[in-house]
Amino acid sequence: MLALTACGGEPATGDSAGSREAEGFAINTSPEQDRVRAQAVPEIAELVPEEIRESGELVVGVSGTGGVPLAFFADDDETIIGSEPDIAQLVADVLDLDLRLEVTSWDNLLLSVESGQYDVGISNITVTEERKEIFDFATYRVDSLSFEARADSDITVRDRTDVAGLSIAVDAGTNQEEILVGWDEENQADGLEPVDFQYYTNPSDYYLALRSGRIDLHFGPTPMVSYHVAAAQESTIVGEVPGGGDLPAEIAATTQKGNGLVEPLSQALNTVIENGRYAEVLARWGIEADTIPESEINPPGLPARED
CATH class of the missing domain: 3.40.190.10 (Periplasmic binding protein-like II)
Known part of the structure; x- marks a missing residue:
């Protein structure tokens, strides 16, 4: 994109x-x-x-x-x-x-x-x-949805286990929040660390948190994430999933x-x-x-x- x-x-x-x-x-x-x-x-x-x-x-x-x-x-x-x-x-x-x-x-x-x-x-x-x-x-x-990290991050999200223990910004009431909640519950059932969910009112707020290192990832719609990666030159996409997580949407x-x-x-x-x-x-x-x-x-x- x-x-x-x-x-x-x-x-x-x-x-x-x-x-x-x-x-x-x-x-x-x-x-x-x-x-x-x-x-x-x-x-x-x-x-x-x-x-x-x-x-x-x-x-x-x-x-x-x-x-x-x-x-x-x-x-x-x-x-x-x-x-x-x-x-x-x-x-x-x-x-x-x-x-x-x-x-x-x-x-x-x-x-x-x-x-x-x-x-x-x-x-x-x-x-x-x-x-x-x-x-x-x-x-x-x-x-489609993407995980965004700081450009210098070594995080890669290949499956649900990769989000365990991370601080992640996601918009409340969205499909991506539901996916992340489901992954987190499965991870905790397997004995992995919980996700630290972070909620912000505006995109500028979670981008500031990402840039300052207060969160590890932002999880959002791929078109929006892709544009920010290109325009701001301070972050990168470290994982992409269908809108249903494991299912197309x-x-x-x-x-x-x-x-x-x-x-x-x-x-x-x-x-x-x-x-x-x-x-x-x-x-x-x-x-x-x-x-x-x-x-x-x-x-x-x-x-x-x-x-």
């Missing part, structure tokens, strides 16, 4: 007004995004539930702490930008609706979708069997279960996959490795963790 790998050469970085570069790959960080757009498809737009269609808006919730390049604030510190808002724009275009992005915390995001306050959540949400009891899903990206647009929106969402995503607009968005943010060939509705999700 972003034309780099964990064991690649030294990335060239640079900062200038309205852009950030990672190994020659520049992204636009200004509020003026000139997003990739799509044409409305009337036969798909007609499938949108009447209440949403009559409002003329698609209200999309997105976490403001998703991180570069998924979802983050532009240079004005007000406008939310990234690959997730861009995907949301494509979907709204096909459904012939104006996009209204609502920036919220991760903790509030799913609650707001469940209550119907937001029509859909497009914010790096992994499909799980537990979540499928409450939500409907239309997939749009592969889910997918990221999906998430809507209230049974409200009738998931079918047009999936059709809209498949339209932009087929016409190339989806590929343009992923390439724009350097996350082509996350591409899926087709959006699926409610595919098998990650199983619930046994207590």
